[in-house]
Amino acid sequence: MKNSLIFTVFAALLFLASCETYPYQQGKILYTNFCENCHMADGTGLVGVIPPLAGADFLTKNGEAVPCIIRNGIKGDLDVNGRIYSTEMAGIERLTEFEITNIINYIHTSWGNEIPIVEHLQVREWLKPCEKNTKPF
Amino acid sequence: MRYLFLFFASLTIIMGCQSSLSPDVLPMLGTPETGPNGDSIPHTIPDFSFIDQDSNVVNNETFAGKAYVADFFFIACPTICPKTSKQMLRIHDRFKEEPRLELLGHTLAPKYDSVAALNRYAHNLGVSSDKWHFVTGDQAAIYKMAPEYMNIALNDEDAPGGINHSGYLILVDKNRHIRSFCNGTDPDDVDRFMDDIQKLLNEK
Numbered sequence: 290m291k292n293s294l295i296f297t298v299f300a301a302l303l304f305l306a307s308c309e310t311y312p313y314q315q316g317k318i319l320y321t322n323f324c325e326n327c328h329m330a331d332g333t334g335l336v337g338v339i340p341p342l343a344g345a346d347f348l349t350k351n352g353e354a355v356p357c358i359i360r361n362g363i364k365g366d367l368d369v370n371g372r373i374y375s376t377e378m379a380g381i382e383r384l385t386e387f388e389i390t391n392i393i394n395y396i397h398t399s400w401g402n403e404i405p406i407v408e409h410l411q412v413r414e415w416l417k418p419c420e421k422n423t424k425p426f
Numbered sequence: 427m428r429y430l431f432l433f434f435a436s437l438t439i440i441m442g443c444q445s446s447l448s449p450d451v452l453p454m455l456g457t458p459e460t461g462p463n464g465d466s467i468p469h470t471i472p473d474f475s476f477i478d479q480d481s482n483v484v485n486n487e488t489f490a491g492k493a494y495v496a497d498f499f500f501i502a503c504p505t506i507c508p509k510t511s512k513q514m515l516r517i518h519d520r521f522k523e524e525p526r527l528e529l530l531g532h533t534l535a536p537k538y539d540s541v542a543a544l545n546r547y548a549h550n551l552g553v554s555s556d557k558w559h560f561v562t563g564d565q566a567a568i569y570k571m572a573p574e575y576m577n578i579a580l581n582d583e584d585a586p587g588g589i590n591h592s593g594y595l596i597l598v599d600k601n602r603h604i605r606s607f608c609n610g611t612d613p614d615d616v617d618r619f620m621d622d623i624q625k626l627l628n629e630k
Contacts, residue, residue, distance in 0.1 A: 326504065326505055326506065326508055326509060327504070327508045329508070329509070329512065334508075335508045335511055335512050335515075335551075336515070336550075336551060336552065337549075337550030337551050337552060338508070338511070338547065338550050338551060339508055375546075376501070376502075376550075377502065379504060
């Protein structure tokens with residue numbers, strides 16, 4: 290009995306410790322699968338064509354627009370770090386609220402980005418008003 | 427004595443391997459063709475004619491006396507193209523001042539990638555048509571060129587973006603022969619490829 294208790298405590302500790310080292314593991318995997326082709330593994334995008342996510346002022350200025358961009362995509366001129374981008378990004382509708390939250394937090398904490406993390410309830414709010422093909426900001 | 431022999435044998439093997447791994451003279455790649463006299467000639471890029479982002483005609487003559495790197499892409503491509511374009515841009519930047527090398531990007535979606543669209547794309551990348559041609563034209567004619575450059579291009583409704591294709595970058599010499607290739611999504615492979623380009627340029 291006592292042994293199994295100790296075991297559980299250790300298991301939980303181990304679990305927490307491993308969570309500490311990989312805080313946004315799911316976000317990272319989803320990023321690799323759904324975003325990396327365009328925004329690149331290092332978040333730099335493609336000069337003039339695909340905007341960066343690393344060091345992008347858009348993320349802090351228009352943070353509330355990002356969940357809708359991920360879900361519905363975006364079309365039309367977009368200002369990122371003073372440069373205008375106009376290639377269309379297709380939405381990725383199959384991502385859930387949780388998955389979107391995890392991707393955003395991976396982006397917020399990668400490549401030198403130090404943007405506060407977002408809660409999934411916040412993301413849920415931000416997702417509410419976004420309808421297809423409307424500019425969310 | 428036996429050991430000495432073994433030693434020399436393995437030395438030759440090792441040295442043999444090394445020289446075939448990085449030959450000073452690049453090989454001729456692709457399936458050889460049979461010449462008029464039944465002789466074997468290396469695979470040769472056939473005649474083509476397309477239109478680039480500044481409405482120039484681009485054909486074999488455009489690259490007379492020059493080497494070029496060819497690839498296939500399309501602007502709205504959601505899969506490998508942004509990565510291969512990024513690597514093409516690295517090659518462009520490294521050989522910017524080298525007049526004997528140009529770049530040739532074929533769009534696989536000529537219906538959408540018009541001259542105007544390609545012009546905007548090139549402008550956004552900050553490159554010009556005297557170095558890097560983005561060409562469009564008859565879709566069947568473009569698709570027919572892909573296998574000539576050891577690439578695959580197929581319309582496929584199930585593929586993301588509707589086009590299934592491979593992201594190889596191909597080095598063609600001034601005699602229209604393929605001399606090297608690389609995986610355009612792998613920066614390390616592209617490093618090796620750029621060394622091959624330099625080797626080709628060093629050839630007489």
